[in-house]
Amino acid sequence: MSGRYGTSPGTARGAADFLVVGGGIAGAAAGYFLARHGRVVLLEAERSPGLHATGRSAALFSEYFGNPTVRALTIAARGFYTAPPDGFTTAPLLTPRGVLALETPGTAAQFEAAKVSGATAPQPVVELDEERALDLCPALLPGAFGRALYKPGACDVDVDATHQGFLRGLRAAGGSVVTGARVHALRRDAGEWQVSTAVGEFAAPVVVNAAGAWADELARLARSAGVRALGLVPRRRTAALARTPDGADASSWPMVSDVADTFYAKPESGGLLLSPVDDTPEPPGDIRARDLDVATAVHRFEQVSTLRLRHVGHIWAGLRTSTPDDTPVIGTDPRAPGFCWLAGLGGYGIQTAPAAGALLAALATGNAPPPALAALVPGLTPARDHGPDREEP
Template identity: 60%
Template sequence: MEIDFLVIGGGISGASAGFHLAAHGRVLLLEMEEALGYHATGRSAAFFSEYYGGPAVRALTRWSRDVLSTPPPGFTEYPLLTPRGVLTLCPAGAEQRFEAALRDGAEASRPAREIVIHDIPVYCPIVRLEWCRRAMVKPAAQDIDVNALHQAYLRGIRAAGGQVLRSARVVALARRGGVWHASTGLGEFRAPVVVNAAGAWADELAGLAGLRPVGLTPLRRTAFLVDVPDGLDATRWPMVADVTETFYFKPESGQLLVSPVDATPMPAGDVRPDDLDVASAAVRLEEATTLTVRRIRRAWAGLRTAAPDDVPVVGVAPDAPGFLWLAGLSGYGVQVAPAVGALIASLAVGATPADIGLDPTPLAPDRFTDRQASPERLP
């Protein structure tokens, strides 16, 4: 089967790329699992924060915000963003990290602002005031309907005449005669352009193609649900986070979603929550709040895959024509999906990314040729 663009990976970044590429030719999206977005997209915390990540990530997030706030007509019948906000707490000894987060938060459309400790109960009444030294609110943060966004992209691919195939793991990938040949259990597919959106398997896919890996690391992130204390309605509470990233919690379907904000390196695969991570987060939660965790309702874990500098890898491979990287999106994938999908499409068709207001330079795969990347993640 011959197509114009072959996208490998059915998570939200691959779906976004396929959606944008479908305006320029025939798209085929291949997903190795039976369920699309199984390992990362489907296990997302479903949160959109302009305050999250370093400068390159925040630029992608700002670009994506406008699309998510006002999607194209007919794109989806559901609102994609819902106001939530973040209450960020500073425990003893974390004042420098708090200052850095407050400074970076000034760039958001609604800047972060410090509040006095005694105003914390206005936002969340279960926080122990004696646990905090300082606090800030980040009003621009929002919940995001991940499934609605993901499905809208997939519908768009199909509406443009593209195809989405599941259970189609690529077992061989080679370029012959200016065309990429991908072999799967469902047959062979040929395209002049391949987009590597394979998540935790992106380096492995590059290896199949004979290309150098960029050094991606799959990281486990755990979450679990607990009950809201009797007599309280958490519906309008913000996400509450520790600036040192030892826990966060947010309202979720009448309960509280809690995470230890773990980032444990793992082999690519179907990850499961670690009991110690869950127990540690429950202890931190009880220390910082008046909540008593009597029961874990449900626990799960997902994979977020990070580049060595924690900046997404988006662009043309320096060692293979027609091979584009869309990987290393770490925990930012959902919120930057509109931007990286539009960017990968512009690069694939030879357009100028500046025309859509995006700078691909910080994201380029060739930045790893000297392996001297430095971390960009900011608290």
């Protein structure tokens, strides 16, 4: 494909208009929207995209989750999820779930804060008494909690269908996905970014850093071009799938959590997906779950439940990479022409991906951002965190 950035037929295999580094949900979304403007090559370090975070997500879409900037991105993404482009998927991407957040002992102030925050969501939170909460989730233990907040707009997300839809759309527009392409050198030369990987050399005038937990490591490779690391922190999040006892059918229950966010239990695959909502800093890598974290998740749920979960099967952990202010970084780097960031999405990557990808594509190509997102741009720019104090000596 001949793109607006000048890639011409017959050039080297690695030449492109845009190089996207990272094949998780962020990189896939960026590549999908950028493919409308030129040839995209997506470089994924692993054998398959989405191995460390996207494929290990709890898969919840929640407009009640995150700070105001994250929530605005999520709200802007709902339209894509509810009415995706023709050919993007053959199944619904969102399924109603709802979340029941409990006021447990000592969390009255947090309950009130969540109630105020949730009142501004497109589908506002509803305060419930114990009786009504038990109607929604009969497994709750009477007396173990006080009030409850119901978040009716929260939905399950088909993460795989979304991720594959982005990748499929990228390829359909003439782009390509290269796996096993871990980047080991990155430099800018004669107006193009030259990227050396384990499977060959690639070049493009624009490179997008969507490398997730490795985003700061990629930035350090481009230090000679003026790029600086932003102080991103990968954090471990643990999950476990437990079988419900005595044939209890949890499929219609909402996700259950406490307002202090110390646990959640979400119906999944005929059982319950549990997490202690751990947020432990970890170096980038293939993260493994720890038995103590799994036991903590089970214990915290059992404190508010009549169920005793004795059969915990599959356990895993993934990485959620956050900025110091827990707001994603989206946009062009002010110190390095053609270097773009789509990083630090934390636990919000799935729910914000359509909006974040579209915004990144607009900023990377010099086009006007979607109207619903234009006001967010100053708060998302790399410049807000960018500086020598974030870089290692």
